[in-house]
Amino acid sequence: MAQTFNPDNVTVLQKKDGSIPLNNATELTAEVLNSSIVTQLGKYEEMDGLRKEFTQLTDGGGAYWVNETQKIATAKAKMVNFTMEAKKLGVIIPVSNEYLEFGLTDFFAKLQPYIVQKFNRKFDEAVILGKNNPFKQSIARSIANAGTNITGDLNKNAVFDIENKLYENGQDIQAFISTNRNITALRQASLSKTEEIDTGFFKRESAIMGQLDGLPIVNMQSSLFPKGTLLGGNFDHLHYGIPKQMTYQLLDQAQLSTLTNEDGSPINLAEQDMKALRVTMYVATLITKDEAFAGLAAPNDDNVFATMPGTDSVDSTDPDSVANTVKAKAKATTK
Numbered sequence: 184m185a186q187t188f189n190p191d192n193v194t195v196l197q198k199k200d201g202s203i204p205l206n207n208a209t210e211l212t213a214e215v216l217n218s219s220i221v222t223q224l225g226k227y228e229e230m231d232g233l234r235k236e237f238t239q240l241t242d243g244g245g246a247y248w249v250n251e252t253q254k255i256a257t258a259k260a261k262m263v264n265f266t267m268e269a270k271k272l273g274v275i276i277p278v279s280n281e282y283l284e285f286g287l288t289d290f291f292a293k294l295q296p297y298i299v300q301k302f303n304r305k306f307d308e309a310v311i312l313g314k315n316n317p318f319k320q321s322i323a324r325s326i327a328n329a330g331t332n333i334t335g336d337l338n339k340n341a342v343f344d345i346e347n348k349l350y351e352n353g354q355d356i357q358a359f360i361s362t363n364r365n366i367t368a369l370r371q372a373s374l375s376k377t378e379e380i381d382t383g384f385f386k387r388e389s390a391i392m393g394q395l396d397g398l399p400i401v402n403m404q405s406s407l408f409p410k411g412t413l414l415g416g417n418f419d420h421l422h423y424g425i426p427k428q429m430t431y432q433l434l435d436q437a438q439l440s441t442l443t444n445e446d447g448s449p450i451n452l453a454e455q456d457m458k459a460l461r462v463t464m465y466v467a468t469l470i471t472k473d474e475a476f477a478g479l480a481a482p483n484d485d486n487v488f489a490t491m492p493g494t495d496s497v498d499s500t501d502p503d504s505v506a507n508t509v510k511a512k513a514k515a516t517t518k
Contacts, residue, residue: 198287200432203462207291208428211298215425219303220401221310221468224358224418230426230467233269238262239471269426269467270317274301275434277459283433291431298462304405310423310468311360311414313487314407320470322360322414322421323482331477337368337411339384341479342396345415348477354417356477359400363390364410366402409480416476424467434459 203211216222228235240262276297282290291298308314313321326332331348335341342359349356361369366387373385386394391402398415435458470476 199435200430203291203429203431204287207288207295211291211295211429212425214295214299215302215464218299220307220360220403221421221423223401224360224416225421225423225468226419228267228422228424228467228469230267230269230424233426233465233467235267235424235426235467236264237267238264263471265469265471267422267424267467267469268318269424269465271463271465272302272305273461273463274298274305275459275461276301280458283458294460302464306466307403308405308407310421311403312405312407312482313489314482315486315491316489317491318468319490320468321487322416322470322476323478323487325470325473325476326414326478326481327483327487329473329476331474332481332483333477333479335479337365337372337413337479339372341413342372345413345477345479346396349415349417349475352474354472354475356398356415357418358398358415359395360408360414360416361395361400361402362405362408362410362412363402364408365413368411369395409482412478412480412482414476414478414481417472418475420470420472420475422469422471425465426467427465429462429464431463432461434461 202208216227228237276294278294282293285293305315309316309318309321311322313323329352331352333341333344333348335344345359346356369385384396385400388394391404393400393402
C-alpha cells in the first residue's frame with residue numbers, strides 16, 4: 184500500500200531538501216504579504232512563471248458631448264508594455280540540533296518569524312530604498328527620475344509639499360512610508376497652538392502603523408531608512424508577484440563564508456557541530472509610473488541608480504554577501 188507523506192512524522196534530518204510543506208509555505212507566504220511594506224501597499228500580480236508581460240493604458244481616450252448627427256471624436260490611446268521579472272532571494276539561518284528532531288511542520292513553524300523578517304527586510308530595502316537592488320527600479324529611483332524629491336526639515340509643510348508634488352503630476356497620494364525615528368518630528372509637526380497633538384494630522388496607532396494627514400503611514404523596520412526622510416505615493420503603480428513556492432535545503436558540511444563567528448572567522452558547520460537552513464523564494468516587482476512617487480530627503484546616492492548584477496558564479500553579488508565573504512576570507516588567511 185502506498186504511503187502518504189506526512190510532514191508531521193518526518194524530521195528535517197530525514198528530508199534535507201525540497202519544498203516547504205504546503206501548510207507552512209502558505210503561512211510563510213501570507214506572513215510575508217502581511218508584513219512587507221511593498222506587499223502591503225503594492226498591487227499583487229499573479230505569475231505563472233518568472234516573467235510576466237502586460238500592457239497598461241497610460242494616456243488617451245475620452246468622452247465627448249455631441250449632437251445626434253455629429254461624429255464622435257477619437258483620441259489616440261497610449262499603451263505601454265511592461266515586463267515584470269522575478270529574482271531569487273535566499274536566507275541562511277544557523278539552527279541548533281534540537282530543532283532537527285521536530286517534524287517538518289513544527290520545524291518551519293519555529294523558524295517562521297526569522298525567515299519572514301529576513302525576507303521582508305531585504306525585499307523592502309531593495310524596492311523602497313534601492314539598497315542592493317537586483318531590480319531595475321525602486322521607489323527612490325523613481326523619485327529621483329521624476330524630480331519629486333524635496334529638501335528641508337520634516338514638518339507639516341513638508342508633508343503638504345510631498346502631497347502637492349503628486350497632485351501636480353495628476354496622482355492621488357494613498358500612503359506614506361516613514362521610520363519610527365521620525366515619530367518625534369511628526370508629533371512636533373502636529374502640535375496645535377495650545378500644544379496639544381492634532382490627531383487629525385498625525386495619529387500613531389502602533390509601532391509600525393498610523394495616520395498622517397488622513398492617510399496611512401507605515402514605518403519601515405530598517406536602520407537603512409534615514410531619519411528625516413518621508414516617502415509618499417500612489418501605490419497602484421507598484422506591482423509585485425511571488426511566482427514560486429519556497430524551497431529549503433539543510434546544510435551540514437559547508438563552511439559559511441557569508442556568516443561569521445564573533446571573532447570574524449567563517450562558520451564551519453561540520454567542525455562546530457551545527458546545521459544551517461537555506462530557504463529560497465522568488466519575488467518580482469515593477470513600477471509603472473515614476474511620477475506616482477515623491478519624497479522628502481529621499482535617498483539619491485549612486486547606489487540608488489545601480490542594479491545589483493546577477494551572475495552565474497558560485498558567490499552572490501549582493502554587496503552585503505560580498506562584504507561578509509571578504510571579511511571571512513581575510514580572517515581565515517590570518518590564522
